[in-house]
Amino acid sequence: MQAFLKGATQTSRPQKDKSAAGPSSEKRAKAVPWVEKYRPKCVDDVAFQEEVVAVLKKSLEGADLPNLLFYGPPGTGKTSTILAATRELYGPELYRQRVLELNASDERGIQVIREKVKNFAQLTVSGTRPDGKPCPPFKIIILDEADSMTAPAQAALRRTMEKESRTTRFCLICNYISRIIEPLTSRCSKFRFKPLADQIQEERLLEICAKENLKYTKESISTLVQLSEGDLRKAITFLQSAARLSPDKEITDQVIIEIAGVVPSKMIDSLLQICLKGTFEKLEVAVGNMVDEGYAATQILTQLHDAILKQDIGDKQKSAIAEKMAVVGKCLADGADEYLQILSLCSVIMQQASQS
Numbered sequence: 001m002q003a004f005l006k007g008a009t010q011t012s013r014p015q016k017d018k019s020a021a022g023p024s025s026e027k028r029a030k031a032v033p034w035v036e037k038y039r040p041k042c043v044d045d046v047a048f049q050e051e052v053v054a055v056l057k058k059s060l061e062g063a064d065l066p067n068l069l070f071y072g073p074p075g076t077g078k079t080s081t082i083l084a085a086t087r088e089l090y091g092p093e094l095y096r097q098r099v100l101e102l103n104a105s106d107e108r109g110i111q112v113i114r115e116k117v118k119n120f121a122q123l124t125v126s127g128t129r130p131d132g133k134p135c136p137p138f139k140i141i142i143l144d145e146a147d148s149m150t151a152p153a154q155a156a157l158r159r160t161m162e163k164e165s166r167t168t169r170f171c172l173i174c175n176y177i178s179r180i181i182e183p184l185t186s187r188c189s190k191f192r193f194k195p196l197a198d199q200i201q202e203e204r205l206l207e208i209c210a211k212e213n214l215k216y217t218k219e220s221i222s223t224l225v226q227l228s229e230g231d232l233r234k235a236i237t238f239l240q241s242a243a244r245l246s247p248d249k250e251i252t253d254q255v256i257i258e259i260a261g262v263v264p265s266k267m268i269d270s271l272l273q274i275c276l277k278g279t280f281e282k283l284e285v286a287v288g289n290m291v292d293e294g295y296a297a298t299q300i301l302t303q304l305h306d307a308i309l310k311q312d313i314g315d316k317q318k319s320a321i322a323e324k325m326a327v328v329g330k331c332l333a334d335g336a337d338e339y340l341q342i343l344s345l346c347s348v349i350m351q352q353a354s355q356s
Contacts, residue, residue: 034240035233038208040084046077047232048200052191056085065136067161067170069185071177072193075231078173079144081193086140093130104145113156117141121164139168147174151181158183195230205235214243215250223253227260263295268303272311275349283350287343297338301329301345308349317352324348 040046043056052070059065070078083101090098100120106112120141143149149157161170161184172188174180202225209216220242228235241259242251257264267290274282290300308321328345332338 034208034212034236038204038211038236040077040080042088043081043084046081046084047204048196049077049081049191049193052081052193055189055191056081059136060085060088065138065140065169066189067165067172067187069172069174069177069180069188069190070193071174071180071190073195073230074175075228075233075235076193076195077232078193079142082140082142082171082173086142089136089140091131091133091135094135098139099142100139101142101144104148109150110152110156113153113160117157118160118164121160121168123167137167140171141168142171142173144173145175146172147176147179154181154184158187161187196232197230198225201225201228201230201232201235204232205239208236208239212243214239217250217252219253220251220256223256227256227262261296261299263290263300263303265303267295268300268307271346272304272307272349275346276311276353278350280347280350283346284343287339287346291339291342297332297342298329300342301325301332304345304349313353317355320352321345321349 043053043060046053056065068082070082072078086099087095100117102112102117120139123139143157146154157170158181170188172180172184177185177190202221205221205224208214209221224235224238227238238256238259239251242255245259246255271286271290274286291297305322305325308318311318324345328341331341
């Protein structure tokens with residue numbers, strides 16, 4: 001009897017452990033970045049891009065869809081828009097069969113265009129969705145970050161676009177339309193995605209704060225909007241980082257500034273005051289401290305540019321400083337020493353300020 005009880009207790013233990021581990025493992029699986037969690041699920045959820053939303057809505061109602069070219073700054077909803085549209089068009093079941101998405105991380109040389117894209121484009125489609133809704137008689141190929149495709153690959157694509165127009169639609173997505181060859185741009189309906197307006201960004205961020213039960217200040221949200229410069233993806237990422245950094249505390253603008261790696265405005269102002277009224281010895285110390293604290297020279301350069309524009313010095317002096325900033329920016333991109341470059345720029349600001 002004792003042996004039987006002993007065996008029973010031994011067999012019941014693993015079952016208890018398994019059920020206890022179940023919910024936590026489920027929670028771990030569900031943890032996704034907020035950028036993905038709050039990605040628009042349908043075309044109506046896309047913010048601020050009225051023209052492209054109107055065109056996609058017509059195609060969802062049964063009208064034909066042209067080849068599309070989405071271009072604009074990062075984080076403005078280009079990929080999210082076409083993914084939401086294709087999911088609405090085909091439903092979750094047919095989506096995998098009807099949509100081919102290739103990103104810059106995939107191999108997209110001329111061989112891939114000739115084989116993978118061409119083979120997918122040649123497949124004919126038929127049938128209806130399992131839920132009975134009408135399904136468009138074409139497939140969609142999404143080429144994300146198309147501006148990083150090689151010129152021969154782009155040239156190979158133009159014939160495929162023409163030849164398979166009966167069964168396939170293409171959607172090219174890029175940041176710089178100038179890097180797409182002319183024959184491709186002329187075959188597509190072009191839509192420019194604008195940087196999101198401050199008010200739209202603010203609404204979205206407040207919506208996420210409400211859903212995630214975050215404590216925040218008005219200043220923190222306005223700082224987020226200001227630092228993201230129309231890039232909603234960047235704003236949401238910063239917000240999630242701030243929420244993880246101070247889970248039970250209120251999110252302040254100071255926390256956002258620290259996460260974004262922005263130089264505090266007080267430091268920029270004091271550096272500028274030394275440039276305008278101080279000595280070269282003080283300037284050396286101030287620039288050295290900034291670089292030693294780990295602030296990126298490109299970030300200092302950007303913020304100095306904005307601060308100089310607000311200063312009350314002559315236009316001739318401002319243009320000379322701006323020209324030097326362009327040179328410093330190029331040198332930093334080429335890997336020059338950050339301390340020497342910022343010191344060189346500040347000495348030009350000091351020289352120009354003394355002339356005005």
